[in-house]
Amino acid sequence: MAEKLTIMAMGAQGDGLASHDGQTVYVPGALPGETVRATLDDARAHDVEIVTPSAERVSPSCPHFGDCGGCSVQHWADPPYRAWKRQLVADALSRQGIETKVASLVPGTPRIRRRATFSVLRRPEGVRLGFQREGSHMIVDTTDCHVVDPVLNRARGALKALAKAVLPVMKAAAKPVSMTVTVTQTGLDVAVAGDFTLSEPGRQAAIGIALKANFARLTVRDEALAETRKPAVSFDGIAVGLPPGGFIQATARAESAMRDLVTGHMQGARSVADLFAGCGTFALPLARLARVHAVEGDRASLAALDAAWRAASGQKLRRVTTERRDLFVRPVTAKELDSFDGLVFDPPRAGAEAQAHQIAGSGVKRVAAISCNPATLARDLAILTGGGYRIVTVTPIDQFLWSPHVETVALLVR
Structure with a gap:
C-alpha cells in the first residue's frame, strides 16, 4: 500500500x-x-x-539519473546542493564536539573527472560497462556519463572490446569486474581487476586491442600486458610517471584547490612530513618550499615519487626523502615527528586514528589534514584538537559532483 x-x-x-x-x-x-x-x-x-x-x-542533465547509482542529487538546484554538501562536513564536526566555521564549498564541474572505476560484466547477450545500480550488482550501461572526462566516454567501445576479450561469459549473479581508467597526459591508463582467469588467447587479444586503441598502458590482474609509453601526470608542473593502479585525485581542479590550501599553510616551514604521500601529490610541490619526508605504504608509488623528484633537477626542489611504512600498523611516532615543523596527511576513507594520536602528542607546529570522509576526518580532528591543536580553516571541495562524497582540507596550528 x-x-x-x-x-x-x-x-x-x-x-x-x-x-x-x-x-x-x-x-x-x-x-x-x-x-x-x-x-x-x-x-x-x-x-x-x-x-x-x-x-x-531541476531537470537532471543525464538520462541515466535515477537508474545509475553514480549520482544521487543531480535533480537539485546548485545553491541548496552546495549548502547541503558543506553542511555534511559541519555536521560531522559537530558530532565530535567541534564547533568551527566551515568555508563555502569549492564547486565541482561536469565532465572533468579524469579517473573512474567502471563495473563490467560479460553476459551471453553482450558486455555491460558502467556504474552499478544502488544496492545491486546490476550495471547501468551508461552511454554518456556527464561526470567523467569526454575522453572516457569516447573510449567505451574499446573498453567493451577489451572486456569481451579478457572476461569469460559470466552468470547473472556474478560479481562485476572493475575497470579503472585514468586520463593521463600520455594517454589512457587501463587496469582491470577481479576474480577471473585470463587465458592466453585472451591475453593476446587484449594486447591487440590496447595497441589499436592507443592506450598508454593496459594492466590486467596486476600483469602489465602493454605499455607503449609511461602514463604521466603533472603535480603543479612536476612530471610523475604513474605506477599501475597508482592513485591520483579524481579531478585536476580539486587537486589544485587542495594543493593551494596545503602549500599556503606550509609557507615558512623548513621541513615537512607528508604521510600517506602516494605518488607525491603534495610532497613534490611542497619541495619548492621545504625539505620533505614522504611516507607511504605502497612501494611502487614511492618509487614513482622518488624518480619524479630526481628527474626534476631544473625545478629547484629541496630534498625529498621517502620511507615505505604501513601507517595503520606502525604510525610515525610523536618523537619522530618532533623533527618536523609542518605535516600533511591524506589517508584513505578509514582515516588515520592511530597516526592522529601520534601527531597530537608531537610538537609539529602546522598540520594539514585532507580527507574524502567527513566522519573519519572529524574523529581525527577531535584527537588533534584534544592534543592542543587549533583549527584555522576547514574547506570542503566538491570533487565528486552530484554524489554525497565530499573532499575536505582542514588546516591546524599548535
Whole structure:
C-alpha cells in the first residue's frame, strides 16, 4: 500500500528523509519540502511518485539519473546542493564536539573527472560497462556519463572490446569486474581487476586491442600486458610517471584547490612530513618550499615519487626523502615527528586514528589534514584538537559532483 510522506530534510547519502510511524524513512530521488507517495520496505521507500515537487527541483542533465547509482542529487538546484554538501562536513564536526566555521564549498564541474572505476560484466547477450545500480550488482550501461572526462566516454567501445576479450561469459549473479581508467597526459591508463582467469588467447587479444586503441598502458590482474609509453601526470608542473593502479585525485581542479590550501599553510616551514604521500601529490610541490619526508605504504608509488623528484633537477626542489611504512600498523611516532615543523596527511576513507594520536602528542607546529570522509576526518580532528591543536580553516571541495562524497582540507596550528 502506498503511503503519503512529507520530506523533511536531505540525508547524508542523498536520500530525502521523512517520518512514518515514528521511524525515519529514506526516500531516493526526493527533495526537502516535497510530498511524495511511495511503498515502504522497512525504512526504505520504493516506487516513489512526486506529488508536490520542490521549487528547488531541476531537470537532471543525464538520462541515466535515477537508474545509475553514480549520482544521487543531480535533480537539485546548485545553491541548496552546495549548502547541503558543506553542511555534511559541519555536521560531522559537530558530532565530535567541534564547533568551527566551515568555508563555502569549492564547486565541482561536469565532465572533468579524469579517473573512474567502471563495473563490467560479460553476459551471453553482450558486455555491460558502467556504474552499478544502488544496492545491486546490476550495471547501468551508461552511454554518456556527464561526470567523467569526454575522453572516457569516447573510449567505451574499446573498453567493451577489451572486456569481451579478457572476461569469460559470466552468470547473472556474478560479481562485476572493475575497470579503472585514468586520463593521463600520455594517454589512457587501463587496469582491470577481479576474480577471473585470463587465458592466453585472451591475453593476446587484449594486447591487440590496447595497441589499436592507443592506450598508454593496459594492466590486467596486476600483469602489465602493454605499455607503449609511461602514463604521466603533472603535480603543479612536476612530471610523475604513474605506477599501475597508482592513485591520483579524481579531478585536476580539486587537486589544485587542495594543493593551494596545503602549500599556503606550509609557507615558512623548513621541513615537512607528508604521510600517506602516494605518488607525491603534495610532497613534490611542497619541495619548492621545504625539505620533505614522504611516507607511504605502497612501494611502487614511492618509487614513482622518488624518480619524479630526481628527474626534476631544473625545478629547484629541496630534498625529498621517502620511507615505505604501513601507517595503520606502525604510525610515525610523536618523537619522530618532533623533527618536523609542518605535516600533511591524506589517508584513505578509514582515516588515520592511530597516526592522529601520534601527531597530537608531537610538537609539529602546522598540520594539514585532507580527507574524502567527513566522519573519519572529524574523529581525527577531535584527537588533534584534544592534543592542543587549533583549527584555522576547514574547506570542503566538491570533487565528486552530484554524489554525497565530499573532499575536505582542514588546516591546524599548535
